[in-house]
Amino acid sequence: MSFYRERMSSGLDIKNEELYGGVGDGGVVGFHCFSCWNITSKMSEDEIYDDYDVDDDSAEESGNESADNEEMDYEYSTQEIDFDDIHSSNRSIGKLTRQKSFEVLDRSELVSESRKLIKEVMDVLSIPSEAAVSILLRHMKWNKEKLIERFMDNQDKLCSDAGIPNLRLDKAVDKSLQKFSCLICLEDFPPSQTFALSCDHRYCLACWKLYLECKIGEGPECIYSTCPAPKCKVKVHEDAFKKLIESVAYEKYSNFILKSYVDDNPQVKWCPAPGCVYSVRCDRKERKEAVTCKCGFQYCFNCNDSEIGDHMPCPCSQVDKWLQKASDESENVTWMLANTKKCPECRSPIEKNGGCMHMTCRKNAGGCGFEFCWLCRGPWSDHGSATGGYYNCNKYDKSKAKEDDEKANDAKTELEAYMFYYHRYESHKNAMKIADEQRRNAHQKEQQILSKFDVRSADTKFLMEATEQLLRNRRVLQYSYVYGYYLDKKSNERNLFEYLQEDLEKHTNQLSTYYELSLDKLDDYQAFIKWKEQVTNYTRITKKFLDHFVEGVAGGLTGSHHNN
Numbered sequence: 001m002s003f004y005r006e007r008m009s010s011g012l013d014i015k016n017e018e019l020y021g022g023v024g025d026g027g028v029v030g031f032h033c034f035s036c037w038n039i040t041s042k043m044s045e046d047e048i049y050d051d052y053d054v055d056d057d058s059a060e061e062s063g064n065e066s067a068d069n070e071e072m073d074y075e076y077s078t079q080e081i082d083f084d085d086i087h088s089s090n091r092s093i094g095k096l097t098r099q100k101s102f103e104v105l106d107r108s109e110l111v112s113e114s115r116k117l118i119k120e121v122m123d124v125l126s127i128p129s130e131a132a133v134s135i136l137l138r139h140m141k142w143n144k145e146k147l148i149e150r151f152m153d154n155q156d157k158l159c160s161d162a163g164i165p166n167l168r169l170d171k172a173v174d175k176s177l178q179k180f181s182c183l184i185c186l187e188d189f190p191p192s193q194t195f196a197l198s199c200d201h202r203y204c205l206a207c208w209k210l211y212l213e214c215k216i217g218e219g220p221e222c223i224y225s226t227c228p229a230p231k232c233k234v235k236v237h238e239d240a241f242k243k244l245i246e247s248v249a250y251e252k253y254s255n256f257i258l259k260s261y262v263d264d265n266p267q268v269k270w271c272p273a274p275g276c277v278y279s280v281r282c283d284r285k286e287r288k289e290a291v292t293c294k295c296g297f298q299y300c301f302n303c304n305d306s307e308i309g310d311h312m313p314c315p316c317s318q319v320d321k322w323l324q325k326a327s328d329e330s331e332n333v334t335w336m337l338a339n340t341k342k343c344p345e346c347r348s349p350i351e352k353n354g355g356c357m358h359m360t361c362r363k364n365a366g367g368c369g370f371e372f373c374w375l376c377r378g379p380w381s382d383h384g385s386a387t388g389g390y391y392n393c394n395k396y397d398k399s400k401a402k403e404d405d406e407k408a409n410d411a412k413t414e415l416e417a418y419m420f421y422y423h424r425y426e427s428h429k430n431a432m433k434i435a436d437e438q439r440r441n442a443h444q445k446e447q448q449i450l451s452k453f454d455v456r457s458a459d460t461k462f463l464m465e466a467t468e469q470l471l472r473n474r475r476v477l478q479y480s481y482v483y484g485y486y487l488d489k490k491s492n493e494r495n496l497f498e499y500l501q502e503d504l505e506k507h508t509n510q511l512s513t514y515y516e517l518s519l520d521k522l523d524d525y526q527a528f529i530k531w532k533e534q535v536t537n538y539t540r541i542t543k544k545f546l547d548h549f550v551e552g553v554a555g556g557l558t559g560s561h562h563n564n
Contacts, residue, residue, distance in 0.1 A: 102282040102291045102301065105268070107258070110279060114261045117144060125151055131169060131237040134257070136162050138223060141264040163226060163235030168198035170240070182207055184228065195244060197236065201229035208244045212236065216249050220256045220263075272306040273297035298472075311479045313553040322482045326422065344377045345370040358383075421485040425478055431512070432474035438515065439467035448519055453528050462536045466515050469539045473508040473546050477501070483553065493556065500552055504545045511538040 105113065121133045121144055139162035140147040150158045159167055173191040180194050181187070182204040189204045196202035203211075207228075215222040225236045241253050262268045268281045271293040278293050282301045290310035292298045298310045303319065311319045340349040343361040346368040350361060359374045361367030371380040446460040480501050487494055514534045522528045 101289075102280055104271075104292075104294045105279045105281055106294075107277065110258055110261060110268075113281075114142075114258065117142065120144065121147060124148055127167060129167070129169060131239045132164055132167050134238055135164050135235050138257075138260055138264070139163075142261055163233055164237070165198060165234070169237050171196040171198055171200040171202070173202075180204075184211075195240070197227050197234045197240065199227050199229065199232050199234040201227050201232055201234075203228060205244060208240075209246075212241060212245050213249050216245070216252050216256075220259055222253060223256050223260055269301065269304045271295060271297060272299060272304050274306060298475075310475055311482075312476055312550060314479045314483045318482060318486055319479070322485070325418075341374065341377070343367060343370055344372050344379075418485065421481045425481040428474050428478035428481070432471060432478060435467060435470040435474050435512075439464065439471055442467050445519070449528070452519065452522075453525050455525075455528070459532070462532055462539065463515075466511065466535050466539045469543055469546075470508065470512055470515065473504065473511075473542055476546060476550065477505055477508065480504075480549070497553070500545075500549045504542070504549045507538065507542045507545050511535070511542050514538055 115130075118130055118133045118137065121127070121137065122130065125133075125148065127133050127136075136147055136151070136158070137144070139158075140150065147158075156166070159165055173194060173196070175191070177191045179188045180191050180202060182189060182194070182202075184203050184207040187204065193205050194202050195205055195208050211228050212222075212225065215225045226232060227234045227236065238253075238257070242250055245253070262270055262279050267283060268279055270276070271278045271280060273293060273295050276293060276295045276297065278295060280291050280293060280301060282291060290298045290312060291301045297306075299305070300308060300311055300316065302316050303311065308319060308323075314322075340351045342348065343350055346361060348361060348367050350359060350367070358380055359372055361370045361372075363369045372378060373380055373383050442463045445463055446457070449455065449460050449463075450457065484494075484497065484501065487497060514531070517531060522531055
């Protein structure tokens with residue numbers, strides 16, 4: 001490995017036989033790099049099976065263990081150490097503790113979590129009303145720490161800004177009143193059929209009900225509803241909604257409060273998968289690893305986009321830059337620069353469609369009719385045999401046109417490089433959609449196998465495992481071309497990155513080929529067993545190559561990143 005590092009640091013190209021320490025026609029053995037992952041490539045199929053095939057029981061056990069570990073991060077916890085007693089074998093200096101870095105929540109868990117947060121604030125600030133604390137938390141975007149800090153700093157200002165002056169919610173009715181005239185409907189009511197917030201703007205219950213239900217009909221902003229009185233900023237609290245409207249409308253209101261708990265909370269986000277009702281809480285501000293929802297969708301918590309999903313191995317900033325580039329009109333400008341030249345007179349872009357250097361800016365195409373030389377952009381009337389003929393121009397070397405053409409060639413080269421990566425990015429994106437469809441149809445294929453070969457349902461589990469692995473591989477390969485596009489062309493790690501990418505791509509395509517075999521071509525049980533072994537083994541193999549690729553990129557391949 002030291003040999004490999006020296007060659008990479010010297011900037012020399014590493015050939016396959018150098019990477020793997022000697023190869024014959026049969027293939028490559030493999031090496032262990034400093035980050036302790038093994039690369040195996042160019043082996044025969046049997047050799048790969050021998051290297052990666054494992055006992056079914058042990059595979060299931062290890063699979064379960066890795067599934068458990070997927071949602072865990074390891075943090076080092078230290079304890080106070082008595083160095084006088086450090087020789088003791090029973091002394092624990094420190095230990096690794098597994099802690100979940102994200103948690104998937106359903107509706108009931110969200111309700112419980114939000115109520116727990118309200119209770120905590122009530123206890124700390126000695127506020128007896130849940131409804132008042134709920135308004136304060138919503139005002140502070142459910143940030144408990146900031147709320148407590150603002151409350152301690154200036155309670156009156158915070159409460160006034162939040163719409164509950166002096167923490168008062170309602171205004172009791174004056175018992176001496178015999179009747180009350182509602183200023184909305186102008187009808188008289190007994191005081192018991194009226195209601196007022198702390199601002200003492202009193203209206204009949206029927207008008208309150210109509211007003212609040214109209215607010216709920218307007219959508220999520222209803223949770224910030226204020227008193228109906230003009231210019232009054234006092235907020236309508238949760239208890240008032242519950243008292244004044246029907247239960248069906250109140251349930252909608254409660255859902256909007258729950259929505260605000262997720263939408264306004266940077267640590268909690270809805271799963272972006274279409275139709276998913278779960279949310280995910282992640283305590284980290286920046287999370288590099290993907291999260292996996294209970295619905296099965298895997299995605300980047302920071303981007304939280306169903307179209308992007310999990311964009312490993314690219315950082316979020318790279319994905320943003322790539323998507324902007326793909327949609328930006330500047331790419332059209334680049335193509336124009338690379339493939340056209342402007343008329344020297346009217347500056348209209350012109351594309352050359354013949355071999356002759358004599359160009360005419362056609363009037364019928366919106367041009368000016370000017371005739372010029374394609375090479376030097378000078379008037380065609382100045383050209384002839386003295387300037388090199390119709391297919392050449394000796395004025396070109398001395399003209400500014402040469403400099404413009406060199407810039408155009410550079411732009412064309414850059415455009416061609418971009419299109420190379422973009423086409424492969426799109427190709428794997430489309431292949432990922434196919435893999436997703438195969439995953440959804442895996443159960444149907446299982447039923448066909450069960451009826452045709454009379455096997456156990458356990459014998460068809462490999463189909464779902466294969467499609468899920470294909471889906472993961474295609475997603476990583478899709479974004480690997482984004483990563484590759486921005487990878488420094490002169491960096492030492494490019495050679496190894498492209499080699500690992502090629503290996504992953506090759507074996508993923510092979511797994512896809514095996515999986516897509518038509519069941520009509522399996523004549524008997526023995527043919528099914530052979531096909532099952534091929535798919536099962538290549539599922540494990542491609543998982544290993546995917547792990548190598550992801551770990552390699554995460555570790556910097558050669559130990560240093562040159563990727564912007």
